[in-house]
Amino acid sequence: GHAQLLPPQNVTLVSKAFEMILTWVPGEGSPPDVTFTVRYKSEDHMDKWIKVSHCKNIPRTSCILTCMFSNIYVQGQAQVKAVSGRLQSPWVKSQFKDYFSEVELAPPVLILNVKENSIQVNASFPLPTCVENLTLKYELNHWEAGSEAKKKYEGYRKDSVTIDTTALRSNHCFSARALYDSISPKHSEFSQPVCVPLNHKG
Numbered sequence: 379g380h381a382q383l384l385p386p387q388n389v390t391l392v393s394k395a396f397e398m399i400l401t402w403v404p405g406e407g408s409p410p411d412v413t414f415t416v417r418y419k420s421e422d423h424m425d426k427w428i429k430v431s432h433c434k435n436i437p438r439t440s441c442i443l444t445c446m447f448s449n450i451y452v453q454g455q456a457q458v459k460a461v462s463g464r465l466q467s468p469w470v471k472s473q474f475k476d477y478f479s480e481v482e483l484a485p486p487v488l489i490l491n492v493k494e495n496s497i498q499v500n501a502s503f504p505l506p507t508c509v510e511n512l513t514l515k516y517e518l519n520h521w522e523a524g525s526e527a528k529k530k531y532e533g534y535r536k537d538s539v540t541i542d543t544t545a546l547r548s549n550h551c552f553s554a555r556a557l558y559d560s561i562s563p564k565h566s567e568f569s570q571p572v573c574v575p576l577n578h579k580g
Contacts, residue, residue, distance in 0.1 A: 382465070382467075383405065383408070383409075383412070383460050383461075383462055383465040383466060383467040384405030384406050384407060384408065384460070384467060385405050385459065385460060385467040385468045385469070385470045386402035386403065386404060386405055386414060386439075386458050386459070386460055386467070386470050387402065387403045387404075387405060387406075387470070388401070388402055388403045389401075389402045389456075389457070389458055389470045389471065389472045390402070390472055390473070391443070391454075391455075391456060391472045391473060391475045391480075392482075393475075393477070393480045393481050393482040394482055394484075395482065395483075395484035395504065396444070396481060396482075396483065396484055396503070396504060396505050396506060396509065396512075397442055397444045397506060398442070398443050398444045398447075398454075398475070398477055398480070398481070399440050399441065399442050399443065399444075400416055400418075400433075400440065400441045400443055400456040400458065400472055401439060401440045402414070402439050402440075402458050402470070403439060404439065404460065405460060405467060408460060408462070409462045411462055411463070412437075412460050412461070412462045413435040413436055413437055413460070413461050413462070414433070414435070414436055414437075414438075414439065414441075414458050414459065414460055414461070415429075415433065415434050415435055415436075415458065415459055415461060416430045416433035416434075416436075416441045416443075416456055416457070416458045417429055417430060417456065417457055417458075417469075418430060418443055418446055418447075418454055418455065418456040418457070419454065419455055420446075420447045420448060420452045420453065420454035420455070421452050421453045421454070421474075422448055422452055427457065428446075430443065430446065430456075435461060441456070441458070443456055444477070444506045444508065444509070445506055445507060445508035445509075447476070447477065450476065450477040450478045450481075450509060450512075451476055451477075451478050452476055453474045453475065453476045454474065454475065454476065455471060455472055455473070455474045455475075456471070456472045457469040457470060457471045457472065458470055458472075477509065478560050478561075479560050479561045481509075481558070481560065481564075482564075482566075483514075483555075483556040483557075483558055483564060483565065483566035484503070484504055484556065484566055485554065485555055485556060485566045485567050485568060485569035486501035486502060486503050486516050486535075486554050486555075486556055486566075486569060487501070487502045487503075487504070487569065488500070488501055488502075488518075488552055488553075488554055488569060488572050489501075489502060490552065490572060490574060492543075492574055492576075495542065495543055495544045496540050496541060496542055496543055496544075497540070497541045497543055497550075497574070497576075498538050498539070498540050498541075499518060499531075499538060499539045499540075499541070499552055499554075500538045501516040501518070501533070501535065501554050501556075503535060503556060512535075512558070513534070513535070513558075513559075514534070514535040514556055514557065514558055515532060515533065515534050515535065515556075515557040515558070516532070516533060516534075516535065516554045516555065516556055516557060517530060517531070517532050517554060517555055517557055517565070518530070518531040518532070518533070518539055518552060518553075518554045519552065519553050519554065519568070520541060520550065520551070520552050521550070521551055522546075522548060522549070522550055522551075523548060523549035523550065523551050523573055524549075532557075543576050546576045547576060547577065548575070548576065548577075549573045549574065549575050549576070550573065550574060550576055551571045551572065551573040551574075552571065552572050552573075552574075553568045553569050553570070553571040553572070554568065554569050555567060555568045555569065
Protein backbone atom coordinates (compact mmCIF):
# COMPACT_ATOMS: atom_id res chain seq x y z
CA GLY A 379 0.00 0.00 0.00
CA HIS A 380 1.06 3.58 -0.58
CA ALA A 381 1.24 5.56 2.66
CA GLN A 382 -0.30 8.96 2.42
CA LEU A 383 -0.40 11.95 4.73
CA LEU A 384 -3.69 13.77 4.58
CA PRO A 385 -3.43 17.55 4.27
CA PRO A 386 -4.44 20.00 7.03
CA GLN A 387 -8.08 21.10 7.01
CA ASN A 388 -9.98 24.31 7.78
CA VAL A 389 -6.95 26.42 6.83
CA THR A 390 -8.00 29.97 7.74
CA LEU A 391 -6.46 33.38 8.25
CA VAL A 392 -8.07 34.95 11.31
CA SER A 393 -7.41 38.04 13.37
CA LYS A 394 -7.36 38.03 17.14
CA ALA A 395 -6.18 40.72 19.57
CA PHE A 396 -4.39 42.76 16.85
CA GLU A 397 -2.63 39.68 15.45
CA MET A 398 -3.12 37.96 12.07
CA ILE A 399 -2.98 34.20 12.62
CA LEU A 400 -3.13 31.19 10.32
CA THR A 401 -5.03 28.31 11.94
CA TRP A 402 -5.74 24.76 10.79
CA VAL A 403 -6.77 21.30 11.94
CA PRO A 404 -4.63 18.20 11.34
CA GLY A 405 -5.85 15.91 8.57
CA GLU A 406 -7.75 12.79 9.58
CA GLY A 407 -5.60 9.98 10.93
CA SER A 408 -2.50 12.17 11.27
CA PRO A 409 0.32 10.41 13.16
CA PRO A 410 1.25 11.77 16.62
CA ASP A 411 4.60 13.07 15.35
CA VAL A 412 3.07 15.18 12.57
CA THR A 413 4.46 18.70 12.17
CA PHE A 414 3.45 21.61 9.96
CA THR A 415 5.24 24.09 7.75
CA VAL A 416 3.81 27.44 6.67
CA ARG A 417 4.53 29.76 3.72
CA TYR A 418 2.87 32.97 2.65
CA LYS A 419 2.68 35.37 -0.23
CA SER A 420 1.16 38.79 -0.66
CA GLU A 421 -0.15 40.85 -3.55
CA ASP A 422 3.16 42.62 -4.02
CA HIS A 423 5.00 39.33 -4.71
CA MET A 424 2.35 37.00 -6.09
CA ASP A 425 4.77 34.74 -7.94
CA LYS A 426 6.69 33.70 -4.85
CA TRP A 427 5.79 31.80 -1.68
CA ILE A 428 7.99 32.90 1.22
CA LYS A 429 8.97 30.59 4.07
CA VAL A 430 7.94 31.56 7.58
CA SER A 431 11.01 30.69 9.64
CA HIS A 432 9.18 30.55 12.99
CA CYS A 433 6.60 28.12 11.55
CA LYS A 434 8.74 25.37 10.04
CA ASN A 435 8.07 21.82 11.27
CA ILE A 436 6.00 23.02 14.22
CA PRO A 437 3.74 20.66 16.23
CA ARG A 438 1.13 23.33 16.92
CA THR A 439 -1.80 24.21 14.64
CA SER A 440 -1.43 27.98 14.35
CA CYS A 441 1.15 30.46 13.11
CA ILE A 442 1.30 34.20 13.77
CA LEU A 443 1.78 36.09 10.50
CA THR A 444 1.05 39.64 11.69
CA CYS A 445 4.31 41.28 10.74
CA MET A 446 5.00 39.22 7.62
CA PHE A 447 3.03 41.30 5.13
CA SER A 448 4.71 44.44 3.85
CA ASN A 449 1.94 46.78 5.02
CA ILE A 450 -1.51 46.67 6.55
CA TYR A 451 -3.33 47.31 3.24
CA VAL A 452 -1.74 44.47 1.23
CA GLN A 453 -3.81 41.31 0.75
CA GLY A 454 -1.94 38.21 1.82
CA GLN A 455 -2.45 34.48 1.64
CA ALA A 456 -0.82 31.59 3.49
CA GLN A 457 -0.49 27.86 2.95
CA VAL A 458 0.39 24.95 5.21
CA LYS A 459 1.46 21.34 4.70
CA ALA A 460 1.81 18.39 7.08
CA VAL A 461 5.13 16.52 7.45
CA SER A 462 5.78 13.19 9.16
CA GLY A 463 9.09 11.41 8.66
CA ARG A 464 9.52 11.21 4.90
CA LEU A 465 5.85 11.83 4.17
CA GLN A 466 4.53 15.22 3.16
CA SER A 467 0.96 16.24 2.48
CA PRO A 468 -0.07 18.59 -0.33
CA TRP A 469 -0.10 22.31 0.54
CA VAL A 470 -3.47 23.80 1.49
CA LYS A 471 -4.10 27.51 0.91
CA SER A 472 -6.01 29.97 3.05
CA GLN A 473 -8.21 32.74 1.69
CA PHE A 474 -6.73 36.20 0.96
CA LYS A 475 -6.98 38.79 3.73
CA ASP A 476 -5.46 42.14 4.63
CA TYR A 477 -4.77 43.45 8.10
CA PHE A 478 -6.51 46.80 7.67
CA SER A 479 -10.01 45.46 7.05
CA GLU A 480 -9.72 42.23 9.06
CA VAL A 481 -7.99 43.25 12.28
CA GLU A 482 -9.84 42.28 15.44
CA LEU A 483 -9.13 44.57 18.36
CA ALA A 484 -8.21 43.80 21.94
CA PRO A 485 -9.29 46.03 24.83
CA PRO A 486 -6.72 48.49 26.16
CA VAL A 487 -5.02 48.04 29.50
CA LEU A 488 -5.87 50.96 31.77
CA ILE A 489 -3.20 52.63 33.88
CA LEU A 490 -4.63 54.79 36.66
CA ASN A 491 -2.62 57.46 38.37
CA VAL A 492 -4.51 58.65 41.46
CA LYS A 493 -3.52 62.12 42.64
CA GLU A 494 -4.87 64.28 45.43
CA ASN A 495 -7.77 65.86 43.51
CA SER A 496 -7.71 64.03 40.20
CA ILE A 497 -7.24 60.73 38.45
CA GLN A 498 -5.21 60.44 35.28
CA VAL A 499 -6.18 57.51 33.04
CA ASN A 500 -3.93 56.18 30.27
CA ALA A 501 -4.80 53.39 27.87
CA SER A 502 -2.06 51.04 26.72
CA PHE A 503 -2.61 48.72 23.73
CA PRO A 504 -0.99 45.30 23.22
CA LEU A 505 0.14 46.06 19.66
CA PRO A 506 2.58 44.00 17.59
CA THR A 507 5.67 46.04 16.64
CA CYS A 508 4.82 46.38 12.94
CA VAL A 509 1.49 48.08 13.65
CA GLU A 510 2.58 50.31 16.51
CA ASN A 511 1.54 53.36 14.49
CA LEU A 512 -2.08 52.27 14.12
CA THR A 513 -4.39 55.23 14.69
CA LEU A 514 -6.52 53.89 17.50
CA LYS A 515 -8.95 55.66 19.75
CA TYR A 516 -10.43 54.48 22.97
CA GLU A 517 -13.72 55.07 24.71
CA LEU A 518 -13.50 55.28 28.48
CA ASN A 519 -16.40 54.66 30.85
CA HIS A 520 -16.31 56.03 34.40
CA TRP A 521 -18.93 55.32 37.03
CA GLU A 522 -19.44 55.18 40.77
CA ALA A 523 -19.45 51.56 41.99
CA GLY A 524 -23.04 50.34 42.29
CA SER A 525 -24.41 53.04 40.01
CA GLU A 526 -25.71 52.54 36.47
CA ALA A 527 -24.89 56.08 35.34
CA LYS A 528 -21.70 56.09 33.26
CA LYS A 529 -19.71 59.04 32.04
CA LYS A 530 -18.04 58.55 28.66
CA TYR A 531 -14.76 60.00 27.47
CA GLU A 532 -13.00 59.47 24.16
CA GLY A 533 -9.36 59.92 23.31
CA TYR A 534 -6.65 58.90 20.87
CA ARG A 535 -4.31 56.10 21.88
CA LYS A 536 -1.58 58.35 23.30
CA ASP A 537 -3.99 60.71 25.07
CA SER A 538 -4.59 60.56 28.78
CA VAL A 539 -7.91 61.52 30.36
CA THR A 540 -7.80 63.55 33.57
CA ILE A 541 -10.86 63.50 35.83
CA ASP A 542 -11.40 65.97 38.64
CA THR A 543 -12.14 63.97 41.79
CA THR A 544 -12.52 66.82 44.26
CA ALA A 545 -16.22 66.12 44.78
CA LEU A 546 -16.08 62.33 44.43
CA ARG A 547 -16.44 59.80 47.25
CA SER A 548 -16.48 56.00 47.57
CA ASN A 549 -15.34 53.53 44.88
CA HIS A 550 -15.07 54.66 41.27
CA CYS A 551 -14.67 52.28 38.36
CA PHE A 552 -13.13 52.58 34.89
CA SER A 553 -13.35 50.42 31.80
CA ALA A 554 -12.37 51.10 28.18
CA ARG A 555 -12.59 49.67 24.69
CA ALA A 556 -10.50 50.18 21.58
CA LEU A 557 -12.04 51.97 18.57
CA TYR A 558 -10.71 51.75 15.03
CA ASP A 559 -11.95 53.12 11.73
CA SER A 560 -11.19 50.76 8.91
CA ILE A 561 -13.70 50.15 6.14
CA SER A 562 -16.36 50.33 8.82
CA PRO A 563 -15.83 51.47 12.41
CA LYS A 564 -15.05 48.62 14.79
CA HIS A 565 -14.48 48.27 18.49
CA SER A 566 -13.15 45.74 20.97
CA GLU A 567 -14.86 44.37 24.03
CA PHE A 568 -14.64 46.57 27.13
CA SER A 569 -11.71 45.88 29.46
CA GLN A 570 -12.32 44.39 32.89
CA PRO A 571 -13.37 47.24 35.22
CA VAL A 572 -10.67 48.69 37.47
CA CYS A 573 -12.05 50.30 40.66
CA VAL A 574 -10.30 52.66 43.05
CA PRO A 575 -11.46 54.07 46.40
CA LEU A 576 -11.66 57.86 46.58
CA ASN A 577 -11.90 59.10 50.15
CA HIS A 578 -11.45 62.81 50.42
CA LYS A 579 -11.02 64.28 53.83
CA GLY A 580 -13.29 67.28 54.21
